[in-house]
Structure formats: structure tokens, C-alpha cells
Amino acid sequence: MAETWDAIVVGGGHNGLTCAAYLAKAGKKVLVLERRHVLGGAAVSEEVFPGFTFSVCSYVVSLLRPWIIRDLELSRFGLEMIPLECSFSPLPDGDSLCRWSDPERTRTEISRFSRRDAELYPEFGLAMMQMARFAKPVIDAPAPDPASLNPRELIELLKLGRHFQDAERDDLAVRLKLFTMSAADYLDEWFESDVLKAPMSVSGIIGTFQGVRSPGTAYVMLHHYMGEIDGAFRSWGFAKGGTGGVSNAIAASARHFGAEIRTNAAVERVLCSGGTARGVVLANGDELAAREVVSGCDPRLTFLGLVGREELPDDFATQIERFKFRGSSGKVNIALDRLPPFPGREGDLHLRGDIAVAPGVEYLERAFDDAKYGDFSRRPYINIVLPSIVDPSVAPPGKHVMSCFVQYAPYDIKEGPERWPERREAFGDAVCDTIEELAPGFKDSILHRQVLSPWDLEREYGLTEGNIFHGELSLEQLAFLRPAAGWARYRTPVKHLWLCGSGAHPGGGIMGSPGALCAKTMLNGGGL
Amino acid sequence: MPVPTPFHPRTSALCTSLFYKEWAGCYAVRSFDTCHEREYYAVRHAAGLLDVTPLYKYDVRGPDAGRLLSRVCVRGFTKQKLGVVSYVCWCDDDGHVLDDGTVTHLDDEHYRMTTADPSLYWLNRHARGLDVEVTDVSRTIAAVALQGPKARAVASELVPSGLDELRFFRALRTEWEGRELLVTRTGYTGDLGYELWVANEDALPLWDALIEAGRPHGLMPMGLDALDVVRVEAGFLLKDVDYFSAKHALIPPHRSTPFELGFAWMVKLDRAPFVGQAALKRAQENGHERALVGLEIDWERFEEIYYSFGLPPDLPTATCREGVPVYAHGRFVGQATSRTWSPTCKRYIALATVEAEHAEIGSELEIEVTVEYNRTPCRATVVEKPFFDPERKKSCPGVTA
Incomplete structure (x- = not known):
């Protein structure tokens, strides 16, 4: 072991890169190791078919923190975002609802x-x-630890408590409802139209193995409105060149600040001795030493894969084993000859945002029913975007890329997840049939199709059980419980090993918070 | 996209400036010419004709129609006489104003309400248990405002009898060429004027007849820019400019009680329960912290500030809706939300919300004036509203006092 780094970051996803950039900016000697040939993890753009560049996994930029954009000077390093203009929901009878920014x-x-x-x-x-407004401070700071007696922790907790206290009484009632109700039930309190409620309710279930009528899903809808607060920064949008554009900008920033980034460098395991991380071992056998090891991988892959149960306290390992992943979604990426012809709408204005195939609450609940009993939804919820309309750089002239996020596609499909390879195309067919029903003639425009099941997401992208958020974003897995009680502050029971991915607070989405907050914790009293 | 009103074929042909804005989802002319001044002078000296179709309009019918409106609004309607129009506001449970508009008592068990925001659900929500039906007639009934000193003369060409007797804030149901026509002695100009309400299909004949009748009287079509000047002269508030609906308020300063807006005169507290009653009673007892006032900017000081930069005073001829801070002895006490030069009063006037202790007539305040990118406080005095209040507004030649 000739060289020693201050920190080695395992995984070149957007959070790993963010963490590395912050550490490098603070003058630390940082190395990022990415198993794949391309950076970005699940925030990745790849030319899957010649001329067609897809945001292969995550497809919109949700809550990328404005302060990270500023700190890492991401605009200077190539980050460009194009806002989503509307949300379009086609209906089986040829009608449709479009919600505009106007x-x-x-x-x-x-x-x-x-x-x-x-x-x-x-x-x-x-x-x-x-x-x-009140939830936002929570995603911009490390999770408070309510069990701690450390005065600093208590002050942080009090500060957070004040946000709640400042809220008016009615707000508290609303908050309680959001925490306990299902998305659909909560919307029922407000609205009568199924056509409106269905596409609104899905923001409560994305990435979870829950239905729109499952309790606890209401509050996830808040995420959607948090993005709008930072409207000026266009938190909800397409990244130019695909979501890999975000990762590439962060990587460029990290390199600018002095970080070294290697691709095709798979980490086999984290070198541990005496309960302390000392470096990593690569798949090719190389050993690299570091003062600190930071994992951008999900908690299960990190602790039970790279570290190993034997290095962990049993109680912690058990919590990680119990941490819910159960991926519930797949992705179908389609190269199109022309735009899908939804009846009753001319032009492409209605296609410039996202398209929600969610024609009714019952439809969504039935889609969940299929998944509950171990099958993909015959008629799934699909969230479609056509970024090539507003960003022509991702497709040949006149052609389009269509990204379909599909729920439900349970990882634990009947007879086991290893059956996915033989069911994969049937799943893709279900998606295309569903769209064809809403936009007759759509199938004739398909040039190429890539289908990713949760099984594929796990194998190719290292997402355990195909969970896109490194573990479900359900209430019991958030804040001081993410990924385990007592270990929500990016530290782990292994000394000098840190967790900086979406499996840490505040969770998934192209937000950058876990990576940045991990780096800040390391630098600020974390011993680096 | 905005939709055209039934008058659009006529107004669009005349709107050579192509200055439009969106009003309640409809295309609305800002000014027919590139400058609204001719329209302003027409409405103050002759007559102006303004398409007010975009207003939301609801027909409230049934044995409990009056009870519903009494339950929603800050005053009661069960005793309102037939043919009377009321200007009224309505509040949420906390006594904060949601919107303002008019209620016309058209017939037994039949009222028509106009609102600035869509309000069908709000009305229906309070109609539970009442024998009443609310119909949205916003897009089936067209309306024009005929305003100005010659308004009566013009309208009389269509309605030969009844107008001389039609008092301020009264309605007249009549006919014209066999078509149903509702005339109300109302408007947003503070001048003599009428609003004429017809079914959509009668809109174009009505427009043509009025334009024809108005020709000898100097009638001009008028847009929203001219209206914005005359409504400030008249001291009328504009929702989303001079105050916000509690429905759209994120923070407490964006909410107002009727007392703070100068609507105290319309609040009738001691009657059957209505939305916001308890809160309004408390608000009345506790007094209010802010008040909406009329301000006159001291001309000499204003001129001085300009001269100090070597410039002659420069006034916007249209109403300026960007709020500016108002100070008392250098301390921020509120904001002026609508400002305009009044060509008729020859005064620079503003509508402002200030701390109640500075709301007395004659209070000396300062308003921020920006000249050559420099912000300077300029003396302004709290004055009576309306700034312009001609006798003709309420005149009634057919009724002897």
C-alpha cells in the first residue's frame, strides 16, 4: 500500500461524488471508485441505442439542493436544468387532464x-x-437524534421543534394527518374527482411497496411541493443531457477541487480490522489505504456486502437486515420514431412535463394488488417523460427518447427474483400495451426498447432488491431511523466508515443532501 | 389559454394596440390605443364602455337564497328589498376577507352575486341544508359597464323609461328590442354609470346599439388601464393588489379583516350566524392594527426631489401597482399599493395600508419615491377617500328629494 488517501469514496453515484467534492474542496485528498464504466450510479445518462441517450434509471431532478449547486459551483461545471412545464394524465376514454404551471x-x-x-x-x-416550508429545514440538516443527551444534539432538536411550534394549530393537525393517512384518503378530504386525485396520489407511493390507500403515504406528497419552494432553482426539472448531467457536473466540480475519480474500479470489500475501516480491496486484488472510507452504496450492500456481518455489532446488523428495500418499480426506456399520439391534444405542449398513466385511484390500487401477490401490474402506473422535446441533444433530429418509470414491478416476483430475466419482456409488453390503449398507434413508433426490472437494477446498478431510494422512504425508515436507530448521522459502528448515499438521511432522489451532509459531518468534528 | 368573451369580435376589431391581459381566464383589453389616456378622459367627461364579462357571476335561487348569502357574507340579505344591489365582502372563519363583489336582489328567491375569484364551491359548501340552488352563469351572461357623465343619456336611447328613477345601487329589469336586459346602477369608476347584463347571444347587438347610441355623446370603448386610474380616484380596492384573499395568504400580514380594509360599514354582526361572525366580533372589540387609507403625495416636495436631480417631475399616467414603503418619522409603517396621478383631481394619490395609529385624516407620513435610481422619502398626507366623488354619481333626476 504505497499511497494513502484522506478518504476513499466507494461508488460514483451523485451522492458519492457530492461527498467527494465537498471533502476535496476542504483540501482533503479524495479518491472515488466506481465499479461501472460510467459515473452517476442511478443518476446516469447512457447512449443505450446509437443516437439515443437515456436517463437510464432516475429521470427527473427532484430536490437537488440549491446550496449544493452554489457550493460546488455546478452551473460552472455544466449543470443545466430545464423545468417540467406540466403534468399530463391521459384517460382511457380519450379525454385527459393536464395541469399546467399557469x-x-x-x-x-x-x-x-x-x-x-x-x-x-x-x-x-x-x-x-x-x-x-416547515419540512424543508429537515432535509437540509443532519437528522436530530432524540435519544441523545448531548447538548448540541438537544439544541438542534429544539430548533427543529420550534419549526413545529411556530406552526399554527391548524398546521399541526394537517401535519399529523399527512403523517398518518394514505395519500388517497388525504386527497379524498379535499377533492371529489378521481381524474385529479389519481395522478396526485402517486407522488405518495413512488419507490415504495405500498398502495395509494396504504397509511403513511400522504406525507410523501409533500416532497413534490418542496421542490416548488426553490422554484427559482428549478428543483424539478430535466437535467440537460439526462440525469447523468447532474452527476457529471458534480464530478467535474470534484475533480476541479482535486478529487481523483476512477471508473471500472470495483470495490470488493472494505478493509476492516479491530472494528476500524482501513481502506478498500478492489476486485482486481489491489488494496488501497485511507483514513476514512465513505460508502455511497446502500446500507445492505455496504454493511452486509462490503463490510461483512462479522465486523458489525449484532444489533446493528439485525437492523440493517430488517431495513426494507423490496423494490417495487421498473424502468422501460424506449427510442421513438415520433411522439405518442394522445387523442384530443395537438402539438407537444402537453408532453413537455411528465405524463402520468394513473387514470383512477382504483386503477392504482389494483395495480398494487397484482404486486401484493407477487406479479407485476398488468396495468401499471407509469410516469413517462420525453426529455428530447425540450433537450434535443439526447435524440437524433425528429426522434425521441421516452422514459417510463413503472410501478409496480415487485422484486420478489412469484417463484423468486431470479425469474425476472424470463419475465422481463412480458413486463415490457404490459407497459407498451398500457400506453397503446391510451395513445393508439404508439407501438408502431417504437424503434428500440430497454426493459429494466428490479432484478436488473440490483445487478447492474447495485440497488439492493431494486429499490431506487436505497431503502424505502417510509416514515419508519426516515430521519433518525435511517438506516438504523442511533446511526443516522452518517457514522457507522465501524470506525472511520461512513455512509453517504440515499440510505442515509434525508433519503433518495437527486437531492445531494446525504452526500453533502455526510462530508460536512466528517469535516465538522468527524475527525477529518 | 384565455378565452374570448362574447364581445370579443367587436373589441378585438377596435383594439389596435393589441394590449391585452388575462382576466379570470378571458382576454381583456388593457387599452384600445397604445395609451389609455383618451379612454380615461372619455369616462370622466363623456362615457366609456368596458367589457366586464370576465367577472364571476352566480345566480342564487330558492326559498333559502337570501339565507345562504346572509350566511356567507358579512351582511344579511333576508331583508334586502327587491331591486337593491349591495357591495359586500365575505370572510373565512377567522374573519379574514376572501373576496368582495356585489349581490343584486333580482326577484323573489333570486339573487345574483359577482365575485373576483371562482366561488361556486364556497357558496355550495355553505348551502348544505338549505333549499337553494347556485348556478354558475359566469360564461353564459355577458356584461358591459357604461360609465361616465353621459352614461344616462346613452343608456336612455336603449331604455327610454326608468333610468331617471333608477337610484344608485339599484337594479332595473327591462327589455330592449324584445331581449331581456338587466341594468344596474353600479360600476368601478366612482362616476355616474350602469352595468348592463344580457345573455351571451345578445351581447353583440347590445354592444352595437350602445356604440351607436353613444356616438353623439362621445362614448369610447375603454380598457382596464383607464379603469385602473378611475378606480383609484374612486378609492376602490383591487383584490391581489391592495389586499389579498385569505385563501391565497401564506403569512399573517397577507390577511385582512373587513375593518382593516375600510369595509366596517358593510359588516352587520348581530344577526343569524354567518361565516367569520365570532372572529369579526372579537376583531371589532379588539380594534385593528392596520387600516387602508388614501394618501396624497405632497406635490411640492415631490417636485423638489426631482429638481434636485435636475429633472422635471415625471409621473406615470397609469396606475402603478408595485407597492412602495410608507414611513412615519423614518420608521416603516406600511405600504402604498396603488398609486396614480389623478388628471381630474390634479393630485398624486395612492391607496395604502398603514398602522392604525397613522390612519387618521391629516396624518403626516412619507412615501418612498425613486428618482434616478435613488430612493427618497417624500411627504404624504392621509386624506379622505374617495379622492373623486362627483354629485352625478348618485344623482337621480326622476326622483325629487
């Missing part, structure tokens, strides 16, 4: 289904915004 236009659209809902819709947005 409130008056949205009101007109919704009033075709319910005048009452049309009037209430802006009020709902305002109510959610009220809540999101």
Missing part, C-alpha cells in the same frame, strides 16, 4: 371534471406549501 389554465382543465376541485386546487397547493 394556474388559470389548470383551473379550466380541472373544472371540466369538477368545478369544486378546480376552485380548491390552488388552496391545496397553498396548504401543502405551508407544510413544506
Whole structure:
């Protein structure tokens, strides 16, 4: 072991890269090791078919923190974002609902289904915004530890408590409801139109193995409204060149600050001795020493894969074993000859945002039913984006890339996840058939198709059980419980081993928070 | 996309400036010419004709129609006489104003309400248990405002009898060429004027008839920019400019009680329960912290500030809706939300929300004036509203006092 790094980051996903960039910016000697040939982890752009570049896994930039954009000077390093303009929901009868950024236009659209809902819709947005205002500090700071007696922890906790205390009484009631109710039940309190409620409710279930009527899913809808608070930074948008554009900008920033980044460098395991991480061993046998090892991989892969149960306290290892992954979604990436012809709409304005195949709450619940009993949804919820409309750099002229996020596709499919390779194309067919029903003629426009099941996401991208968030974003797996009680502050029971991926607080999405907050913790009293 | 109103074929042909804005989802002309001044002078000296179709309109019918409106609004309607129009606001449970509009008592068990925000759900929500039906007629009934000193003369060409007797804030149901026509002695200009309400299909004939009748009287079509000047002269508040609906408020300063907006005169507290009653009672007892006032900017000081930069005073001829801070002895006490030069009053006037202790007539305050990118406080005095209040507004030649 000739060379020693201050920190080695395992995994070149957007959080690993963010962590590395912050450490390098602080003057540390940092090395990032990525198993694949391309950086980004699940925030990756790849030219899957010649001329067609896909955001292979994650497909929109949700909550990328504005302060990270500023700290790492990401605009300077090539980050460009294009806002999503609308949310389009086609219906089986040829009708459709489109929610626009223009409130008056949205009101007109919704009033075709319910005048009452049309009037209430802006009020709902305002109510959610009220809540999101208070939730935002939570994702911008390390999770407080309520069990701690450390005065600093207590002060942080009090600060957070104040956000809640400052809230008006009515707000507290709303918050409690959001924490306990299902997305669909919560929306039922506000709206009457199924056509409106269905596409709204899905933001409560994305990436979870839960249905829109499962309790606890309501609050996830808040995430959607948090993005809008930073509207000026366009937190919800397409990254130019695909979501890999975000990762590449962060990587460029990290390199600028002096980090070294290697691809095709798979880490076999974390070198541990005496309960302390000392470096990593690569798949090719090389051993690299470091003062600190940071894992951007998910908690199960990190602790039970790279570290090994024997190096961990049993209690902690058990918590990690119990941490819920159970991936529930797949991805179908399609190269298109032309835009999908949804009836009743001319032009492409309605296709410039996301398209939600969610024609009704019952439809969504039935989709979940299929998954509950071990099959993919015959008629799934699909969230489609066509980024090539607003970013022509990702497809040949006139052609388009279509990214379909599909839920449900349970990892634990009947007879076991290893059956996925033989079911994969049937799953892809179900997705295409579903879209064809809503946009007759769509299938004729397909040039190429890539289907990714949760099984594929696990094998290719290292996402345990195909969970896109490194573990479900359900309430019992958040904040001071992510990934395990007592270990939510990026530290791990292994000395000098840190967790900086989406399996750490505040969780998944192209947010960058776990990576940045991990680096800050390491630098600020973490011993680096 | 905004939709055209039934008058659009006529107004769009005249709108050579192509200055439009969106009003409640409809295309609305800002000014027909590139400058609204001619329209302003027409409405103050002759007559102006303004398409007000975009207003939300609801027909409230049934034995409990009056009870529903009494339950929603800050005043009661069960005793309102037939043919009376009321300007009214309505509040949420906390006594914060949601919107303002008019209620016309059209017939037995039949009222029509106009609102700025869509309000069908709000009305229906409070109609539970009442024998009443609310119909949204926003897009089936067209309306024009005929305003100005010659408004009566013009309208009389269509309605030969009844107008001389039609008092301020009264309605007249009549006919014109066999078509149903509702005339209300209302408007947003603070001048003599009427609003004429017809079914959509009668809109174009009505427009043509009014334009024809108005020709000898100097009638001009008028847009929202001219209206914005005359409504400030008249001291009328504009929602989302001078105050916010509690429905859209994120923080407490964005919410107002009727007392703070100067709507105290319309609040009738001691009657059957209505939305916000308890909170309004408390608000009345506790007094209010802010008040909406009229301000007059001291011309000499204003001129001085300009001269100190070697410039003559420069005034926007349209109403300026960017709020500016108002100070008392250098301390921030509120904001002026609508400002305009009043060509009729020859005064620079503003509508402002200030701390109640500075709301007395004659209070000396300062308003921020920006000249050559420099911000300077300029003396301004709290004055009576309306700034312009001609006798003709309420005149009634057919009724002897």
C-alpha cells in the first residue's frame, strides 16, 4: 500500500461524488471508485441505442439542493436544468387532464371534471406549501437524534421543534394527518374527482411497496411541493443531457477541487480490522489505504456486502437486515420514431412535463394488488417523460427518447427474483400495451426498447432488491431511523466508515443532501 | 389559454394596440390605443364602455337564497328589498376577507352575486341544508359597464323609461328590442354609470346599439388601464393588489379583516350566524392594527426631489401597482399599493395600508419615491377617500328629494 488517501469514496453515484467534492474542496485528498464504466450510479445518462441517450434509471431532478449547486459551483461545471412545464394524465376514454404551471389554465382543465376541485386546487397547493416550508429545514440538516443527551444534539432538536411550534394549530393537525393517512384518503378530504386525485396520489407511493390507500403515504406528497419552494432553482426539472448531467457536473466540480475519480474500479470489500475501516480491496486484488472510507452504496450492500456481518455489532446488523428495500418499480426506456399520439391534444405542449398513466385511484390500487401477490401490474402506473422535446441533444433530429418509470414491478416476483430475466419482456409488453390503449398507434413508433426490472437494477446498478431510494422512504425508515436507530448521522459502528448515499438521511432522489451532509459531518468534528 | 368573451369580435376589431391581459381566464383589453389616456378622459367627461364579462357571476335561487348569502357574507340579505344591489365582502372563519363583489336582489328567491375569484364551491359548501340552488352563469351572461357623465343619456336611447328613477345601487329589469336586459346602477369608476347584463347571444347587438347610441355623446370603448386610474380616484380596492384573499395568504400580514380594509360599514354582526361572525366580533372589540387609507403625495416636495436631480417631475399616467414603503418619522409603517396621478383631481394619490395609529385624516407620513435610481422619502398626507366623488354619481333626476 504505497499511497494513502484522506478518504476513499466507494461508488460514483451523485451522492458519492457530492461527498467527494465537498471533502476535496476542504483540501482533503479524495479518491472515488466506481465499479461501472460510467459515473452517476442511478443518476446516469447512457447512449443505450446509437443516437439515443437515456436517463437510464432516475429521470427527473427532484430536490437537488440549491446550496449544493452554489457550493460546488455546478452551473460552472455544466449543470443545466430545464423545468417540467406540466403534468399530463391521459384517460382511457380519450379525454385527459393536464395541469399546467399557469394556474388559470389548470383551473379550466380541472373544472371540466369538477368545478369544486378546480376552485380548491390552488388552496391545496397553498396548504401543502405551508407544510413544506416547515419540512424543508429537515432535509437540509443532519437528522436530530432524540435519544441523545448531548447538548448540541438537544439544541438542534429544539430548533427543529420550534419549526413545529411556530406552526399554527391548524398546521399541526394537517401535519399529523399527512403523517398518518394514505395519500388517497388525504386527497379524498379535499377533492371529489378521481381524474385529479389519481395522478396526485402517486407522488405518495413512488419507490415504495405500498398502495395509494396504504397509511403513511400522504406525507410523501409533500416532497413534490418542496421542490416548488426553490422554484427559482428549478428543483424539478430535466437535467440537460439526462440525469447523468447532474452527476457529471458534480464530478467535474470534484475533480476541479482535486478529487481523483476512477471508473471500472470495483470495490470488493472494505478493509476492516479491530472494528476500524482501513481502506478498500478492489476486485482486481489491489488494496488501497485511507483514513476514512465513505460508502455511497446502500446500507445492505455496504454493511452486509462490503463490510461483512462479522465486523458489525449484532444489533446493528439485525437492523440493517430488517431495513426494507423490496423494490417495487421498473424502468422501460424506449427510442421513438415520433411522439405518442394522445387523442384530443395537438402539438407537444402537453408532453413537455411528465405524463402520468394513473387514470383512477382504483386503477392504482389494483395495480398494487397484482404486486401484493407477487406479479407485476398488468396495468401499471407509469410516469413517462420525453426529455428530447425540450433537450434535443439526447435524440437524433425528429426522434425521441421516452422514459417510463413503472410501478409496480415487485422484486420478489412469484417463484423468486431470479425469474425476472424470463419475465422481463412480458413486463415490457404490459407497459407498451398500457400506453397503446391510451395513445393508439404508439407501438408502431417504437424503434428500440430497454426493459429494466428490479432484478436488473440490483445487478447492474447495485440497488439492493431494486429499490431506487436505497431503502424505502417510509416514515419508519426516515430521519433518525435511517438506516438504523442511533446511526443516522452518517457514522457507522465501524470506525472511520461512513455512509453517504440515499440510505442515509434525508433519503433518495437527486437531492445531494446525504452526500453533502455526510462530508460536512466528517469535516465538522468527524475527525477529518 | 384565455378565452374570448362574447364581445370579443367587436373589441378585438377596435383594439389596435393589441394590449391585452388575462382576466379570470378571458382576454381583456388593457387599452384600445397604445395609451389609455383618451379612454380615461372619455369616462370622466363623456362615457366609456368596458367589457366586464370576465367577472364571476352566480345566480342564487330558492326559498333559502337570501339565507345562504346572509350566511356567507358579512351582511344579511333576508331583508334586502327587491331591486337593491349591495357591495359586500365575505370572510373565512377567522374573519379574514376572501373576496368582495356585489349581490343584486333580482326577484323573489333570486339573487345574483359577482365575485373576483371562482366561488361556486364556497357558496355550495355553505348551502348544505338549505333549499337553494347556485348556478354558475359566469360564461353564459355577458356584461358591459357604461360609465361616465353621459352614461344616462346613452343608456336612455336603449331604455327610454326608468333610468331617471333608477337610484344608485339599484337594479332595473327591462327589455330592449324584445331581449331581456338587466341594468344596474353600479360600476368601478366612482362616476355616474350602469352595468348592463344580457345573455351571451345578445351581447353583440347590445354592444352595437350602445356604440351607436353613444356616438353623439362621445362614448369610447375603454380598457382596464383607464379603469385602473378611475378606480383609484374612486378609492376602490383591487383584490391581489391592495389586499389579498385569505385563501391565497401564506403569512399573517397577507390577511385582512373587513375593518382593516375600510369595509366596517358593510359588516352587520348581530344577526343569524354567518361565516367569520365570532372572529369579526372579537376583531371589532379588539380594534385593528392596520387600516387602508388614501394618501396624497405632497406635490411640492415631490417636485423638489426631482429638481434636485435636475429633472422635471415625471409621473406615470397609469396606475402603478408595485407597492412602495410608507414611513412615519423614518420608521416603516406600511405600504402604498396603488398609486396614480389623478388628471381630474390634479393630485398624486395612492391607496395604502398603514398602522392604525397613522390612519387618521391629516396624518403626516412619507412615501418612498425613486428618482434616478435613488430612493427618497417624500411627504404624504392621509386624506379622505374617495379622492373623486362627483354629485352625478348618485344623482337621480326622476326622483325629487
